[in-house]
Amino acid sequence: MSPAKPENFQPERAQPEDTGKPGWKEAVKGFFFERLGLDGVAALAAHKRVPIHSRSLFYFLGGMALFLFGIQVVTGILLSLYYKPSPDQAFESVRAIVTEVDFGWLFRSIHSWSANLLIGVLFLHILTTYIMRAYRRPREFTWLTGMALLGVFMTFGFSGYLLPWNQLAFFATKVGTAIANSVPVVGKYLLLMARGGEEVTGDTLARFYALHVVILPLSVLALVGGHLFLVQKHEMSVPEDMIKKYGSAKKAPSMPFVPHFLLRDMVGWYLALGVLAALAALFPWELGQKADPFSSAPPGIKPEWYFLFMFQALKHLPGQLFGIEWLEGEVVGVLFFGLLGLMVLLVPFLDRGAATGRPRRVLNFFAVLTVVFFLYMTAWGVLEKPAQEQPAKTPQTTADSPEGPPVKGTP
């Protein structure tokens, strides 16, 4: 049985006749190829192919994430030209960026929107990788680097959220960093490390800024480098059913990455650019009010949507589970999410039947449960109206409560 051919599949065109004398294009190309050693890259590009099947759209997510990261780098560099990381000036400098700097509003809005789209794309990328079981041998480390990248980008989001030093971000950071205190044994040290002291202050802002513009970008470069290397090394994963259908991965239909897949990638990138421009112009990212550390927490403080599922769960966990004094709800919640993260990280190793193609029913059950839990808690968090009478109904820990242990769900 011969493999199915794509609809517009045609034999390669005949190459023009070699006259023996290189034209100017070849001369320029030769100049750079010789000096930069681009032959290897060209060979890799020529060699790289992307499988064609009903879920081929999934392959675009990685490239889309990379494109959005590029947008983040460019807009981030432009914002850093005007941003001043100090509690006295941070808010004012962001306000100046959006009101006084030419196109500052555009870059700030695109930076914020793009960051959120990027996290969304990363979630989908990981989910589709799971669905296609693309993490199976020998791509376990590709999965691990991908998960590390998700962690880094979420930290990017968390640190960037505080930088405008507005009221919502300040208190959300206060609550967010306080959660670290619930980690058994090392919680206190984690909190001190995150805040740079007991409280969220200018020191916190300084280290979040350093994290956001130096530490995390360098980490991303290293991790993306490793991730892309592994993707090239092991080539694009072909779904199991395709392998079964065509006998081997190599026999499955595919298209060259350059230029065929790259051109399709570009369509997605242009679409993303249009969507970002529309979002920035029609829904400029809000700045809010300047943080006032001495005021009470404003009603309805919540983190960015990708942390909302954890925030919502921790918020509604009772102070003591099952009335047992030592079973603190928040500690249990933090441990649960830690365990959940570890499980997701170790999926390639937990899926024991990946090599033989055995179904992964138990893993799928937990995966569906996790996705439903994530969607439900996020929707709940988004739709929940802030309690006007109890503005500070947020998870509290001993770090924020000098009187003693935290009382769940109390102001």
Added chain:
Amino acid sequence: MNKLLSLLTPALLLVCSRIRRAKAHPTAALLLLVSALLLVWAVLPGSAAAEDAKLPPGKPAEPKMPAIEIKSIPDADNYCIQCHTQLDTGDPKDQKFHIPLESLKNDVHWQKGVRCQDCHGGDPSVQEIKAHQANDDFRAIKSPTDIPNFCGRCHSNIEYMRHFNPSPRTDQLAEYWTSGHGKKLKKGDPQVATCISCHDQPHGNAIDLKPHGIRPVNEPASPVYHTKVAQTCSKCHSDQKLMAGRLYKDKPLPCDEYAKWSKSVHGEALLKKGDLSAPTCNNCHGNHGAAPPQMDSVANACGSCHGKIGRLFAETKMRHKFEKEGLPGCATCHSNHEIRKPSDDLLGMQNGTFCARCHEEGKEKHGATLAGAKAAETIHADLEHLKNGIHEADKTLTEAEEKGMEVSEPKFHLQKASDSLTNARTQIHSFKVNVVQTALADGEKVVKEVQGKADHALEEYQYRRYWLAISLVPILMVIGLLILYIRAMPIPEKPVDS
């Protein structure tokens, strides 16, 4: 004294030498002689001046107060307490003299260690009825007229009061005798407020043994705590029976003051909002010296809180005209007890305004002029202009904010226009158009700036939409071309070696 004489001797010698020289001028010589005699009198022993001179310089003589003896005796040995707290026998004769210990515990005097004998005299160590006559210094209150002096015995004694407070107030009794209550009491009217009427409500003027729960003034449960003063005064002043037939300046005393005040801006602030800075009866009428402010002192009473307005009004021609016409200053427009929150609609010449009451054409009163009417109209129109300007600017800013535009800075700046409006409303009390217009000018400037920024924000929003549409065109074109190119591009088969 010797030191003083040693100082004065050379001075006298100098005077004598001057007299010798002044022989040619008899009047001058006489004057010098009189001066010299005065000097000698001043230093003579026994003269008043000499008595004063005995005091160190800069220390005036203190008025002498009768010493109050503090008789300290343990409560367990104090038969006043032992008997009077246990007379709760049910027998009306005993009951009259029963003083509940619970009531005493709330009493500021009791809390400070003042015991029965310190006010009433007598001998607390004697367990007999004769204790009340011991040393003939037993002090009983037989009539309300006894009360002010009974309390004043200690409360007017600086030295005694200093036991309890390093800087005590001791002028209450003196003030009381100048109050409407005090004056009537002196004339023999027992139906007036005395110390316990206010300080020990609900017992009021009842002359039995019950008034022994006088709480500290700063205690919220005290009937004279700031939030309770009006209710305390109203116990009598809202009592139609008690007020019947009473006159003030030949007019019957009203009894609706509390009802009016509680509806006023002051009453609502104090009673509903709990604003302790809001005035109650004693802030305008005084407390121990309670009396209505006189016609020419109303503005000063109001000005004690509304200082800027008071100063402005004091410098106006209007003030003198009011005094001449017998009009009660601020109360002429704002009324006295039922002072409502003023609004700009009360200004100008339309129906129901303060100004129209006197300045209305053809119905002028109290010498009001038409020029004044015109000034009122101008001021009202100018205030409305700024107010509308602020409203419009705020509306535009809100619209821009709802569209996601960053306008927090102009929004904050707009508060200055509101401040300017408030200032202009104060300046109205100068009754000068140019003064009000100067105050409004700053606000008008701010409104113009903010309106410009708000309009710019809305324009910017439209501009962004416009450029979004324009930028989407090439993006969509590129996407379209790419799709066309991709569709036309054949997908090559894998090389054979792969």
